[in-house]
Amino acid sequence: MRGHSAVLILSGVIAIGGGLSSTWLRGIELRFAGVVQETRGVRSVPDRLIIVAIDDFSLQQAANADLSNDPLLQSLSQWPWRRRIHATVLDRLIEAGATAVAFDLLFESPSSHGEADDAAFAKVLRRHREQVVLGVQVLSSQGPVAGMSLLDVTPTLRPADTPIDRGLLNGEPDSDGVIRRRPGQVTQFMREQLDPSIPDGLAIALLKKQKQAADFSIFSQDLLDPYGPPGTIPTLSIWELLEPQAYASIKRSGRLRNALVLVGPTAAVLQDLHPAVFSGAQGMPGVELHATELANRLDSRSLRWIPTPAGWNLVMAFLVIVAGVSTARLERPLARLGFLLSAAGLLVAGSAGLIVWGGVLLPILGVAGSVAITGIVTSADATVRLQWQRRRLLRTLGRYLSPAVAAKIADQPEETDGLLGGQLMNVVILMSDIRGFTGFTQEMTEQGKVKELVNRLNQYFSEVVNAVHSEQGTVDKFIGDAVLAVFGAPLKQSRSANVRAAVRTALALQEKLAVLNRGWEKQGQKPWEQVIVLSHGWVLSGNIGCASRMDYTVIGDAVNTASRLETIAKQTGQLIVISAAVAEQLPSNFPLRNIGTFAMRGQEKQQVFALGTDTDADDWPDTL
Known part of the structure; x- marks a missing residue:
């Protein structure tokens, strides 16, 4: 209930x-759609579509005063450019085979370079009027004189007897400022609010210049279906059209033949970058948003919301x-x-x-x-x-089990009897010990530095515990200055995984002690040297002790072997010693050294190996 x-x-x-x-909720849905589109990745763009970008490269080239003796190229150093430049671009695009060209630029006022500059551009526009579209924009103002007005093409570029097709450049951002809708869809709203004669969006106006059928539909909930991040749509730098040799190469390649071309700014300094899907922090150029709509209409696709x-x-x-x-x-x-x-x-x-x-x-x-x-x-x-x-259950078990074991059992109450009753586990035992610790203890005690000794030991134990836990091992117990850890209990893993985790831990302990020693030496203290041994075998793990005191621990031959290996390591002066069973699980190219055959109590003699600790970390096998 x-x-x-x-x-x-x-x-x-x-x-x-x-x-x-x-x-x-609608905003969340739109953001989700953007994430899905970006996750989907880059898609192929229709072959006929090309952007001619007024990009950073072109502006940088124009800034080189000694770049060329060509007056046209030298005039690129000042923005806004002379309209003769746009006239040259249009002429060359048509000459190279472009079907139609649209300018994502505003020409709302006469050229600042004089009437002759406008006349030169107007002449080219008249010659190619059936293949060109110029951009216009609706401005919205707020305050006492709020309203909308159309920034149309200046009359000096479109005489009354020579109409030039225009395309609306406005886009409609969502409440979060991101442009997701097709820019051309804002036309209907502008016509209702301002003037029925407001032209089509730039993409639709350009499409109408071609002879083939295309998607001219306008649905208010159609979203752009982008093709990728900025630069995904095929792009030419406008410099390549203006520099004679580069233009000749483009013309020979036939790249512009039958192309629909959009000319517009992509350079950050020209401030036509907008938040959009795939835009990232840099923003999506407005010309690429129009190109995306154009490509979507050529593909007859969109994202219907x-x-x-x-x-x-x-x-x-x-x-x-x-x-x-x-x-x-x-x-x-x-x-x-x-x-x-x-x-x-x-x-x-x-x-x-x-x-x-x-x-x-x-x-x-x-x-x-x-x-x-x-x-x-x-x-x-x-x-x-x-x-x-x-x-x-934790309150009950906490009286005689360590917190970790008690938590494991409490998380699986139905398996309590099996876990507490004991399990036979295949594990790797790691034992670490400080070499010469007894003498060091006596020396520190005589100097009255017992507190410093305890602090150093706690520092060392903290690093050991962190290293063991990072490889999913279990710290079984502390025995004086020694630590006994287990890999493979109580969480079962494969034999190979246990061995590799234990070896990685041993190597990490060497590095951690080296760091500690450097710090102690700076404080005028003597460094430590540790001995680490690894053995493998079957152990009994479980709740072991008496009614008043119990510990989750492991007992068996693997523990006994680790104790014997510790003695061998000290006798032979080795830092990391492993049993033959551990060595068998390591790659053949692992830096091992056979240090001899030794008797093990209760077992047959077996080979013992030392791990090469002087090998550079970059040289360890990748399979470790």
């Missing part, structure tokens, strides 16, 4: 909250009730949570699939979020009950 009460409360919250935050309809919050609230009641039979909280989160994940994945392959953005995220929240809420009651059971 408590679980159902929580579900009913949640459904009410979803119904009210969803109704009040519908705009916020179906916004959250009225009453959708009630649908989500109903789904919360259905999901909560249907999963009430799952008693374990993780089972409930996993089931409903999986359902939510499938909904999200389905929505992403529709975006990528269907070109449709449905209001599914709100539903997925409701299902996921239901999973969290409906698992809360079972979680609370299980936590109370776990705490009672």
Whole structure:
């Protein structure tokens, strides 16, 4: 009943909250669509589309005063450029075979370089008027004289007897400032608000210059379906059209033959960069947004957005009730949570699939979020009950088990008897010991530096514990200055994984002690030298002790072998010593040295190996 009460409360919250935050949900859906599009990656662009960019490269080239004796190129050093430059670009584009050219630039006032400059451009525009589109823009103002006005092409470039086609440059950003809709879709709104004669968007106006059929539809909820980050759409630097040799090469290549060309700024200094999908921090050039719309229309594709309809919050609230009641039979909280989160994940994945392959953005995220929240809420009651059971068990076990072991058992109450009764485990034992620690202790004691000794030992033990835990090992116990650690218990792993984890830990301990020694030596203290041994074998792990005192520990031949290896290491002066069973699991090119055959108590004689600690870290086998 408590679980159902929580579900009913949640459904009410979803119904009210969803109704009040519908705009916020729409924003989340749009951002999700952008993430999916970016995750999908770069797509191929229609072959006929090319951007001619007024880019950073062109502006940098123009800044080189001694670059060329060509007056036209020298005039590029001042922005805005002479309109003779645009005339040359248009002439050369048409000459190279372009079908139509659109300028993502404003020519709303006479040229600052004089009437002759406008006349030269106007002459070229008249010659190619059937193949060119010039940009215009609607400006919105606020305040006492709020309104909209059209920045049209200056009459000096379009005499009354020579009409020049124009294309609207405006885009419509969403509430977060990101441009997701097709720029051409703003035309309808501008015509209603300002003037029915407002021209088509730049992309549509350019498409109408070609002879083939194309997508001229305008739906307010159609979003751009981008092809990739800035520069994905084929781009030529405008410098390549103006520099004679580069232009000759382009013309010979036939790259512009039958192309639809958009000319516009991409350089950051020209301030035509906008937040958009794929734009990143640098922004997406406006000309590339128009080119994306143009490419989408050539491909007859877009992302059709179906916004959250009225009453959708009630649908989500109903789904919360259905999901909560249907999963009430799952008693374990993780089972409930996993089931409903999986359902939510499938909904999200389905929505992403529709975006990528269907070109449709449905209001599914709100539903997925409701299902996921239901999973969290409906698992809360079972979680609370299980936590109370776990705490009672922890209080009982904590009297004679270490916190880690007690937590493991408490997390698996149904397996308590098996874990406490003992298990036979295949493990690797790591034992570390400070060489000459007894003498060092006597010396520090005589000097009255017992506190410093304890601090150093604690520093060392902290590094050992961190190194062991980082490789999923277990610190079994501290024995004076020695540490006994286990790899493979209580969490089972493969023999190879245990060996490699133990070897990595041993190597890490060498590095950590070297760092500690450098610090101690700077303080005028003597460095330490440690001995590390690794053995492998079967041990009995479990709750061992008496009724008043028990510890989770391991006993067996592997522990005894580690103790014997420690003695051998000290006798032979080696830093890291491993048993033959450990050596068998290491790569053949591992830096091992056979230090002899030794007797092991209760076992046959066996070979013992030393690990080469003087090998550079970069030379260790990658398989470790």
